[in-house]
Amino acid sequence: MSSSHPLSRFTGPRRVRTLLMCVAIGGIVGGVAFTALGSDGASGISDRAYLVVLMLWVGLGLGFAWMRFRPRKPYDEAATRPKAEAFQAKRAALLLVCAAYIAAVVTPMTIYEALYRLGQATLVGRLFDAGLFLAPCGLAIGLITTGVYSREWGRLVDDELTLAYRAAAFKAGFAVFAALGAAAFALVLFRPEWAVAALAAVLGLSVTAASVRFALLERAAAAAA
Amino acid sequence: MIERRLGNHLKEARAARGLTQADLALAVSVSRKTINTIENQVFVPSTVLALALARTLETTVEALFFLIE
Numbered sequence: 001m002s003s004s005h006p007l008s009r010f011t012g013p014r015r016v017r018t019l020l021m022c023v024a025i026g027g028i029v030g031g032v033a034f035t036a037l038g039s040d041g042a043s044g045i046s047d048r049a050y051l052v053v054l055m056l057w058v059g060l061g062l063g064f065a066w067m068r069f070r071p072r073k074p075y076d077e078a079a080t081r082p083k084a085e086a087f088q089a090k091r092a093a094l095l096l097v098c099a100a101y102i103a104a105v106v107t108p109m110t111i112y113e114a115l116y117r118l119g120q121a122t123l124v125g126r127l128f129d130a131g132l133f134l135a136p137c138g139l140a141i142g143l144i145t146t147g148v149y150s151r152e153w154g155r156l157v158d159d160e161l162t163l164a165y166r167a168a169a170f171k172a173g174f175a176v177f178a179a180l181g182a183a184a185f186a187l188v189l190f191r192p193e194w195a196v197a198a199l200a201a202v203l204g205l206s207v208t209a210a211s212v213r214f215a216l217l218e219r220a221a222a223a224a225a
Numbered sequence: 226m227i228e229r230r231l232g233n234h235l236k237e238a239r240a241a242r243g244l245t246q247a248d249l250a251l252a253v254s255v256s257r258k259t260i261n262t263i264e265n266q267v268f269v270p271s272t273v274l275a276l277a278l279a280r281t282l283e284t285t286v287e288a289l290f291f292l293i294e
Contacts, residue, residue, distance in 0.1 A: 078251055085256050159255040160274050161262060221258045224265060 022060045050128040057131050068150050075156050084156045091143055091157075092218040098140040099211035106136055107204030114197035133200060140211045144169055165217040173210030180205055230293040236264045238282045238289060253277045 110133040113121075121129065139148060144166055146154030158166075184198035239249050239260075246260045253274065262268035263278075270278070272286075279286045 077254065081247075081251055081256075085258070088256065088258070159259050160271060161256060161259040161268055164268065221262055221267070224258075224261060224267065 022063065025060075047122055047124040050122075050124045054124065054128055054131060057135065064148065068148070070150075072150060072152055074152050077156065080156055084153075087153075087157055088162070088218060089222055092215040092222070095140060095143050095211045095215040098136055098143065099208045099215070102136050102140065102204050102211075103208040106133055107200060107208075109133075110200040110204065111197040114200055115194065118196060133204070137203065137207045140207050144210060144214050161221065162218075165214055165221075168217060169210045169214035172213035173206045176209040177202060177206035227294060230266065231269050231290055232266065232293045233263065233290045235260070235278065235282075235289060238284055239264075242282060244282075249278070249281065252281045 110129065113129050118126070142148035146158055149157070180202045184202050188195045188198055239246070244252075246257045246264075250257045250260045254277075255274065259268065259270075259274075263270050275286050275290060279289050282289065
């Protein structure tokens with residue numbers, strides 16, 4: 001269990017630790033793959049490198065799906081309740097990191113790719129770009145909705161207060177989505193070639209808004225408790 | 226529109242039975258944060274949770290919660 005693991009004080013419960021390990025493994029193997037296969041001279045990064053990393057992501061995704069849906073015994077609520085509450089605090093921190101990463105790194109990068117490099121990208125390269133953008137967004141939504149951890153753990157972690165905060169978070173996300181979506185629609189009427197970039201901004205910032213709202217509500221409740 | 230808030234005697238009822246927030250939270254399967262936010266009138270519980278709290282504290286929902294107008 002998390003309390004006996006030497007890294008547990010830094011990384012939290014087992015599922016969060018596993019998640020971070022997967023991200024780290026994905027980053028390392030992806031980096032090695034790019035180093036080994038990426039450069040093919042004049043044309044830059046090759047499709048082979050993109051493909052290896054894409055397959056790695058699919059593998060990690062399948063691994064997570066297995067961890068989420070495999071049968072497991074229900075938790076002993078009395079013993080696990082303190083860990084569940086500690087997990088809620090770590091989830092809020094992780095969501096803030098995710099939101100910052102999406103808003104400051106992934107979304108601007110995707111907008112740049114969409115504006116300047118989309119025309120030159122191959123199919124595999126486009127899939128890679130989609131994965132690079134959608135994976136952190138999916139992770140953030142999964143953390144809010146219990147999508148990235150098991151149903152048994154979700155039942156323990158998500159009580160009535162969490163459900164209310166989740167509703168507030170999605171309300172904030174939808175407000176941003178509607179406002180930016182309307183602006184993007186108006187913009188794209190005049191500059192249709194900006195459609196993909198506008199969509200990335202709308203999606204990325206909506207997920208960011210929902211994540212930040214959820215994390216701040218959780219932190220406020222934890223501070224008051 | 227009349228503005229109504231939900232007041233409660235949860236803290237008193239819990240203390241009268243010698244329960245901590247964590248004990249009560251465990252008894253009704255919610256987090257301690259949830260109990261705390263209800264006691265501080267930050268969070269309005271559902272009818273189901275209100276009934277569960279009343280049953281655990283051996284009282285009625287009306288004795289536990291009241292309207293502030």
